[in-house]
Amino acid sequence: MPTKTRYHETIIIGAGPAGLQMAYFMKKAKRDYVILEAATRPGHFFTHEPRHRLLISINKRFNPFPDFEYNMRHDWNSLLSDDRSLLFPKYSEDLYPKADDLLRYLDDFARKTEVSAVYNTRVINISKQNRPGAADGLFYLKTNDGREYSCKVLLMATGAVSERLADIPGIEHATPYSEHDLDTKKYEGKLVAIIGRGNSAFEVADYLAPYAAYIHIFGARALKHAWNTHFVGDLRAINNNVLDMYQLKSLHSYFGIECVKLSKKPGDEQVTLHFRDIVLHWNTPGYFFDTKPYDYVISCAGWNYIDSTIFADDIKPETKKKGKYPLLKKNWESVNIENLFFIGTSMQSNDRKAASGFIHGFRYNIRTLHHMLEEKYQNVPYPVKLFPRDVSPIADYIIERASVDAAIYQLNTFMGDVIIVPDDPKEKVRYYIDMPMDYVKEQDWFKNAKHAFTTYLKYNFDRFEEYSKDTLTFTHWPQSYDQHCQAFLRPLVNYYRKGELVDEIGAVESLVLRFDTKEFKTDNPDKNRNLFKNFLNKYLNFNPGVNYYDYFLTYKEAWNKHVVPLTEEERSRVPPEFFQMEGVKCRPTTMDLKPKM
Structure with missing residues (x-):
């Protein structure tokens, strides 16, 4: 007998964190969807990975401010929901929790939210074809139990689907990360080589460090530390x-x-x-070749985030990085297959600077994508907040978002807010939140706007030129009177006219990223708020003739009282580099006085 095709408007493949998150939003919106999951439970990947069972996503339970959104900035494992019992800090007290705690959490999330999921159902083939009586353009999914499903919109939430092996002749003599033996006795006194330079390579090295005679990690090039790049996927201190x-x-x-x-x-x-070692520092630059025998070689080359084999030949999604990531539009849709979207860790295909590859990042990407899907398929407009044509409430909201919101914090630079000012003076100002900045710049409604602003959080170490290579040396307070020379994460507001960048302004740094409070006893709590009011007013003239006090201290004369000049003896100990940087716009906050003689 022919198999009856089961239709859902949307099908999500995978019941990991991403699949559960999107399913939650779909269920809340009362949409026709289902999750198809190959395993017997949600989050199956975490039953065996990471190998040493420690997550690198932080779980900071205690914070200095009461705002729920602010605290979500430091909760990297919770999914978004209206149920406050479904917060990960209730499942672990550890700053770096264990994978088994995440499994318990995902089980409870799926059960309590009652998302629609079919387990033990592996999708083995995806095709797109016209059938008698069927609408054009549907996806048809065959599963391992002989059933067939169809849908209009397909969301791939499969996460890391296969381990990558280092592309080296003879790699079969190495053991993959996911298969290396955890019995430490086997490594006692042995020589171990690890191929890779990411967190998994150093996770293995830390695990074996007490037992191996020596460990050599081969990474092909210099390391990237998360504390320098501010990218959570680069090498983290917990592993180094x-x-x-x-x-x-x-x-x-x-x-x-x-x-x-x-x-x-x-x-x-x-x-x-x-x-092969590149020895450019030798008197004769070139390559130096050598060999070395090891008792164990472990390959830690990361993961693939797409399985192209399950797609029919005529609808295989385009990929990049040798098949590691799907190639996506700015709205996470496949560049070549319409109505096919990738969610979860594969979202990092569009973002290698912020947290899109982690729960604390992609949970917000998925929320934004859900709004986009609602607009595209259900005619539900993307949420917008309306403001009167007055700079004060707009600037207040910018400061509130920069000080509290978790989405633009976790996805700094990548995601932000958009302010559109209609030409008609009777229309209110439109404020859109949590949108990918690259996506926004492609939209006609943005490119055609006479007045448009974007606001997002960004690091600015690049403004310090060669002095920015080691960001841990930025230990002194920045130039508080110069908003341009601020290195750490802070809100920027950009002004666009007809899609062209005209001007930019940024707030003064905050140690705890609260731009709505004082940092010192004597500073001006409204300095950033008023800075943005003046910037908006400069181009919109909503409040003609008004200038808001945006100095760093509470009054102008306070500067001479609180900034104490150096003594003659101290001036003699100023390092020579200070005088060599006369032409440098932003001086690094790394210099100290030379020791006393």
Whole structure:
């Protein structure tokens, strides 16, 4: 008998954090959807990964402010819902929780929100074809149990679908990260090589550091530390203990050296690594070749976030990074397959600067995408907040969002807000929240607007030129009177006319990212608020002739009372670099006085 096709307007493949999050929004909007999940439970990936069971997403339970949204900035594991019992800090007290705690949380989230999910149902083929009596353009999904589903909109929430192996001849002699033996006794006194330079490589190294005779990590190039790049996917401090041992010459080491081949002779227990080192610092720059035998070689090359094999040949999504990521439009839709969207960790295909590859980032991407889907398929307009034509309430809201909102904090630079000022003076100002900035700049309603503003959070270490290479050296207070020379995360407001950037202004830094409070006893609590009021008024003239007090201190004369000049003795200890930076716009906050003689 022919299989009856089960139709849903939207099908979500995968019941991990992303699938559950989108399902929650779909259910709340009373849409026709279903999740198809290959495993017997939600979040199956976390039953075996990460291998050493410790997450690198923080779970900070205590914060200095009562605002719920502000506290979500420091809760990196909760999904979004109206149920305050479904917050991850109720499941673990650890700053870096265990994967098993996340599994318990996802189980409860799926059960309490009653999302529609079919488990033990693996999708084995996706095609797009016309059938008698069926609407054009539907997706048809075949599953391992012989059933068939169809849908108009398909959302891929499959997460990390397969492990990548280092693309090196002889890599079969290495053990993949997901398969390496966790029995530490086997590594005692052994020589271990790890190929990779990300968190998984250093996670393994930390785990084996007490047991191996020495560990050599080969990463092909210099490390990227999250504290320098401010990208949560780069090497995190929780995983880099081995670097201490490397710098203190305690046997374990990291090499920015390219491994070009692995070999193993028949009957030989050890694996030989052949590597090529670029030695530009030698008197004769070139390459230096060598080999080294190891007892164990472990490959930590990351994951693929798309499985192209399940798609029919005529609808295979385009990919990038050698098939690692789907190639997406700015709204997370496949560039070549209409109505096919990728959600969850694959959203980092569009964002390698913020947190789109993690729960604390993609939960907001998914909320935004849901609004976009509602507008595209259900004729429900994207949410907008209306303001009177007065700079004060608009600036107040910008400051409130910058000080409290979690979405633009977690997805800094990538996501922000948009303010559109209609030409008709009778129309109110439109304020859109949580939109991808690259997406906004492609939209006609933005490009055609006579007056448009974007506001988002951004790091500005690049303004300090070569002095920005080690951001941990920025330890002194920035130039408080110069809003341009602020290095750390802060709100920027950009003014556009007909899609062209005209001007930009930014707030003064805040240690705790609250731009609505004082940092010191004597500073002006309204400095940033008034700075933005003046900026808006400059181009909109909503409040003619009004200038708002935006100095750093509470009154102009306070500067001489609170900024104490150096003594003659102290001036003699100013480092020479200070005088060598006369032409530098932004001086780094890294200089200290030379020691006393």
